[in-house]
Amino acid sequence: MLFFVNKPEEGILDRIALIGGDEDKALLLVGDAVTFGTSFWEDRLEDLGVEDIYVNKSSLEARNIELSDGCEVVDYDEIADLLLGGDEKIVSL
Amino acid sequence: MSKTLTIMLLSGAAENEDAEFATRLALAAQDKGHKVQMYLFGNAVNISKKETPIEGDLHIQQRLVDHIEPTKSFDRLAEIISRGGDVSTCHTNEHARGIEFREYVEGVKWGDVGGSFTKYLMTSDVLLSVGH
Amino acid sequence: MLNSVCCVVAKPLGVEQGTLGIRSAWACHQNGFETKLVYAEEGVWCAIGNPGYHTSLLKDLLDEDGEVCVVREDLERRGIAPESVFEGVQVIPASEVAEICEDVETVNYF
Numbered sequence A: 001m002l003f004f005v006n007k008p009e010e011g012i013l014d015r016i017a018l019i020g021g022d023e024d025k026a027l028l029l030v031g032d033a034v035t036f037g038t039s040f041w042e043d044r045l046e047d048l049g050v051e052d053i054y055v056n057k058s059s060l061e062a063r064n065i066e067l068s069d070g071c072e073v074v075d076y077d078e079i080a081d082l083l084l085g086g087d088e089k090i091v092s093l
Numbered sequence B: 001m002s003k004t005l006t007i008m009l010l011s012g013a014a015e016n017e018d019a020e021f022a023t024r025l026a027l028a029a030q031d032k033g034h035k036v037q038m039y040l041f042g043n044a045v046n047i048s049k050k051e052t053p054i055e056g057d058l059h060i061q062q063r064l065v066d067h068i069e070p071t072k073s074f075d076r077l078a079e080i081i082s083r084g085g086d087v088s089t090c091h092t093n094e095h096a097r098g099i100e101f102r103e104y105v106e107g108v109k110w111g112d113v114g115g116s117f118t119k120y121l122m123t124s125d126v127l128l129s130v131g132h
Numbered sequence C: 001m002l003n004s005v006c007c008v009v010a011k012p013l014g015v016e017q018g019t020l021g022i023r024s025a026w027a028c029h030q031n032g033f034e035t036k037l038v039y040a041e042e043g044v045w046c047a048i049g050n051p052g053y054h055t056s057l058l059k060d061l062l063d064e065d066g067e068v069c070v071v072r073e074d075l076e077r078r079g080i081a082p083e084s085v086f087e088g089v090q091v092i093p094a095s096e097v098a099e100i101c102e103d104v105e106t107v108n109y110f
Helices: A011-020 A031-037 A039-047 A057-061 A076-084 B018-031 B042-048 B062-071 B074-082 B091-096 B113-122 C016-030 C041-047 C053-063 C072-077 C094-102
Strands: A002-005 A025-029 A050-056 A071-074 A090-092 B004-009 B035-040 B086-089 B126-130 C004-009 C034-039 C067-071 C090-092 C106-109
Touching: A002 A011, A011 A025, A011 A039, A011 C094, A025 A031, A025 A076, A031 A039, A031 A050, A031 A057, A039 A050, A050 A057, A050 A076, A057 A071, A071 A076, A076 B004, A076 B018, A076 B126, A090 B126, B004 B018, B004 B113, B018 B035, B018 B042, B018 B062, B018 B074, B018 B126, B035 B042, B035 B074, B035 B113, B042 B074, B042 B086, B042 B091, B042 C016, B074 B086, B086 B091, B086 B113, B091 C016, B113 C016, B126 C106, C004 C016, C004 C041, C016 C034, C016 C041, C016 C053, C034 C041, C034 C094, C041 C053, C041 C067, C041 C072, C053 C067, C067 C072, C067 C094, C072 C090, C072 C094, C090 C094
Parallel strands: A002 A025, A002 A090, A025 A050, A050 A071, A090 C106, B004 B035, B004 B126, B035 B086, C004 C034, C004 C106, C034 C067, C067 C090
Antiparallel strands: none
């Protein structure tokens, strides 16, 4: 399950738990939601079963933040691959 | 393999980064040979209309103009359509904003959720809704 | 091709997106998609039989056998009694939402 996240609100984590249940989870963070890629959120996302975190490159470059080691930075080209290259269910939060 | 991406965009230009993200993603998907359909819902109907530039001094600081310009999505929307993308609006949301009479960006289609959006869904591999 | 959709309405009554959520669910249901409508977070305020457009469309959806539910814990957090929920809307525990979403191909928040 790939969660598309574009908002930095803490309640997003509850949505991930609500919708994702025990499924394997990956996050695609864009816009202000790239802040979920900082180390502050690392443990909570891990507790939710989030295995992969993809962070939009241009959103990241616009912000003075440092990502945790587990994040992968992706450009638009790679985001298109993430969304259309597999058969994962996309959840728009 | 070519797939079809439908983006339901719910935000207009400038209010956040959604419109810019959605249009840049659409172009990237097209670059990779995928088909793109966009349904402009809620405030996103604002980007369906042609920009009416003003003449003379903008009375806006240049650094602010530089900040605003990339968030405008009219030109990218036109490019998506020129490359074969299918873009339609919710005319009810246009009506609610008093802009239904205004001219569309070249190629944008008048539409509704029951007709246009569900038709898109029928041919979609992926639906991404982008809103706040 | 997508055949099934879940629309989650998380915005309260006065926010346009809640209306867009139920309009999307109605449109999908009427056009033959397997459709589920879930009220969660502040969206639960839309499911209590308020006067006006939202409830009238909700009634149409339920009359046409639409599948609609509301998250019990989100009702409780806002002091809303389950009995206040519009007739026909199922009150479900949060733990059941994941199962609902497992059965559909796309999930979209409004």
